[in-house]
Amino acid sequence: MAHINCILYPPTLEYHYLIQRPQHLMRSFSELGIPAFFLNNSSIYSKDKPGIRKLNEFFYLFNQVDPTPFLGNSKPIVYYTSAAHVDMVRQYNPELVIFDSVDEPSEEFESWRPNYYRAVSSADLVLTASDKLYQMAKALNPRVYLLPNACDYDYFSGKNNRDYQEADSDIAGIEKPIIGYIGVVASWCDLDLITAVADSFPHCNLIVIGPLYNISQVPQRPNIHWLGFKPYEKLAAYARNFDVGIIPFKNTSMTESVNPIKMWEYMAVGLPVVATALPEARKHGDLVLYSETREDFLRNIERALYQDTPEKKQQRQQVAQENSWMQRAQTVIEIIKEELERRELAADPTPVWIEDEIISNSNWEGLSRPDNGFVYHHALSGSRVKVASRLSLAAASPLRGIPEDKYSHWDYLPRIPNRPVYGLPIKRRGSKYQSSWGNWGYKRGSGQLKRLVVKKAVNYRKGLGWSAK
Structure with missing residues (x-):
C-alpha cells in the first residue's frame, strides 16, 4: 500500500x-x-x-x-x-x-x-x-x-468516540417513540409520504436532520421537527435517540441507482430501517424493510416500532460492521x-509528504501567481523552515508592508531586478536544482529525498505578519 x-x-x-x-x-x-x-x-x-x-x-x-x-x-x-x-x-x-x-x-x-x-x-x-x-x-x-x-461503523455504533459530539439541546424535549431521517431534504424526498407518516403515527415524533437542497417548503405538523443541518460529529448522537430510521425517497430513475449511506449508518446504530422501493435496499432481506407502496411503508414503520428484536439489531450491526x-x-x-x-507501471515507492513545519509555520493569505512564472509563492513565517524536494521550489513572499529596517537580509535571497524578494533554491550536493533570474525552474535528482532549507529573516518581529498580496 x-x-x-x-x-x-x-x-x-x-x-x-x-x-x-x-x-x-x-x-x-x-x-x-x-x-x-x-x-x-x-x-x-x-x-x-x-x-x-x-x-x-x-x-x-x-x-x-x-x-x-x-x-x-x-x-x-x-x-x-x-x-x-x-x-x-x-x-x-x-x-x-x-x-x-x-x-x-x-x-x-x-x-x-x-x-x-x-x-x-x-x-x-x-x-x-x-x-x-x-x-x-x-x-x-x-x-x-x-x-x-x-459506514463508519465504530463511530455510529459507539465502539469508538473519536469523532463523537453530543447532540444539541433541540432534541432534549422531544418524546419517544422517534421516527428519524438524516440526510439532505431535496426533491427526491417524498414529502407527502413524510406527512402521511406524521399523520398515521400521531403518538410518535418525526425528526428530520439535514439541510434543504432544492426545495423551500416542507410540510408542517405538530409532531414533525425540522432540525436542519447538523455537523457530522453530532449525527451519531441524534441517531441514537431514534427508534426507527427511514429512507422516504420517491421512486424515480435517479433513486433506482441510489445506495443510501444512511441505510448503513442506521444499521450501525442498530436501528430498524424502513425504505421505499429502492433496489439497493431490497438486497438485505428483513434487515431493511423494503416498501413497494405507501401502505407498505406505514405498515413497516409499525412493524419496526413494535416487532423488532435484539437479535435483529445484532444482525444489522454485524452487516454494518462488515461494510465499513x-x-x-x-x-x-x-x-x-x-x-x-x-499496465506494468512502476509504482513510486516514495510517498509525497509535507513537513509539519511547512503546515504550522505557513501563512497562505493572498496566494497568486507571480509574474516570474513560478507556480506559487509562499508566505513563510516561524523560525527555520524545511522544505522537502517534492515541494518543487522554495520561495519567500514579498515582504510587503514591513519597513526594510525591520528585517535583515535573507540567506540565499538575492533581489531580482524590478521584482519583489524571492528565495532561490539552495543547490545541495548531488542534486540538480536549477534557477535563473527571470524564471524559476528545477529538476529533481535521483536517489533519496533531498531537502532545501530556507532561513527566515532573523529580525522579523512577532505580530508584523507577511502576506503575498
Missing part, C-alpha cells in the same frame, strides 16, 4: 459539510498509510483559513492552495466524483484517473449526462455505488468495479495495485 505515493481528490466538496463518500474514502486511504490530498471546495461552512491543514499523519486538507508544488515530479492517483472535472483532472499529471460514479445523471442530475459519458469512458478505472450504475458504466468502460457505500469505509478503501487500493501491475 505504501507504494502508492499519493491519492488526490480535486476541489468538489466542502470537507466539513455533509460528510459523504469521498471524505470517508480519502480519510480511510490516509489511515492505511497513503498520503491523501483533499482539495477543499470552501464554503460558508469552512472551518479553515487558506492553507494546508494536517488531519492525520497522511491526510492533508488543502484550502485554496495549489497542490502542484507539493507533488513535484510525482504522479498521483487522481480520484474524482464530479463528471464536470473530466478535463481538469489531467492537470495533476496523474498516474491513474479513477472516476467514482455515485449518482445517476438523470432527473435532478440530467445536466451531468454529457460529461458523465466522457468521464466514464476516459477513466483508467471506474467505481460505481450501485448495481444500476455498474451496468451503465460497464457499457462504456471495461475497467468498472462495484463499490457500494458503507475502511474495508471499501482496502478494496480500492487492491484495485489500484492490480491496475498498476496490469
Whole structure:
C-alpha cells in the first residue's frame, strides 16, 4: 500500500459539510498509510483559513492552495466524483484517473449526462455505488468495479468516540417513540409520504436532520421537527435517540441507482430501517424493510416500532460492521495495485509528504501567481523552515508592508531586478536544482529525498505578519 505515493481528490466538496463518500474514502486511504490530498471546495461552512491543514499523519486538507508544488515530479492517483472535472483532472499529471460514479445523471442530475459519458469512458478505472450504475458504466468502460457505500461503523455504533459530539439541546424535549431521517431534504424526498407518516403515527415524533437542497417548503405538523443541518460529529448522537430510521425517497430513475449511506449508518446504530422501493435496499432481506407502496411503508414503520428484536439489531450491526469505509478503501487500493501491475507501471515507492513545519509555520493569505512564472509563492513565517524536494521550489513572499529596517537580509535571497524578494533554491550536493533570474525552474535528482532549507529573516518581529498580496 505504501507504494502508492499519493491519492488526490480535486476541489468538489466542502470537507466539513455533509460528510459523504469521498471524505470517508480519502480519510480511510490516509489511515492505511497513503498520503491523501483533499482539495477543499470552501464554503460558508469552512472551518479553515487558506492553507494546508494536517488531519492525520497522511491526510492533508488543502484550502485554496495549489497542490502542484507539493507533488513535484510525482504522479498521483487522481480520484474524482464530479463528471464536470473530466478535463481538469489531467492537470495533476496523474498516474491513474479513477472516476467514482455515485449518482445517476438523470432527473435532478440530467445536466451531468454529457460529461458523465466522457468521464466514464476516459477513466483508467471506474467505481460505481450501485448495481444500476455498474451496468451503465460497464457499457462504456471495461475497467468498472462495484463499490457500494458503507459506514463508519465504530463511530455510529459507539465502539469508538473519536469523532463523537453530543447532540444539541433541540432534541432534549422531544418524546419517544422517534421516527428519524438524516440526510439532505431535496426533491427526491417524498414529502407527502413524510406527512402521511406524521399523520398515521400521531403518538410518535418525526425528526428530520439535514439541510434543504432544492426545495423551500416542507410540510408542517405538530409532531414533525425540522432540525436542519447538523455537523457530522453530532449525527451519531441524534441517531441514537431514534427508534426507527427511514429512507422516504420517491421512486424515480435517479433513486433506482441510489445506495443510501444512511441505510448503513442506521444499521450501525442498530436501528430498524424502513425504505421505499429502492433496489439497493431490497438486497438485505428483513434487515431493511423494503416498501413497494405507501401502505407498505406505514405498515413497516409499525412493524419496526413494535416487532423488532435484539437479535435483529445484532444482525444489522454485524452487516454494518462488515461494510465499513475502511474495508471499501482496502478494496480500492487492491484495485489500484492490480491496475498498476496490469499496465506494468512502476509504482513510486516514495510517498509525497509535507513537513509539519511547512503546515504550522505557513501563512497562505493572498496566494497568486507571480509574474516570474513560478507556480506559487509562499508566505513563510516561524523560525527555520524545511522544505522537502517534492515541494518543487522554495520561495519567500514579498515582504510587503514591513519597513526594510525591520528585517535583515535573507540567506540565499538575492533581489531580482524590478521584482519583489524571492528565495532561490539552495543547490545541495548531488542534486540538480536549477534557477535563473527571470524564471524559476528545477529538476529533481535521483536517489533519496533531498531537502532545501530556507532561513527566515532573523529580525522579523512577532505580530508584523507577511502576506503575498
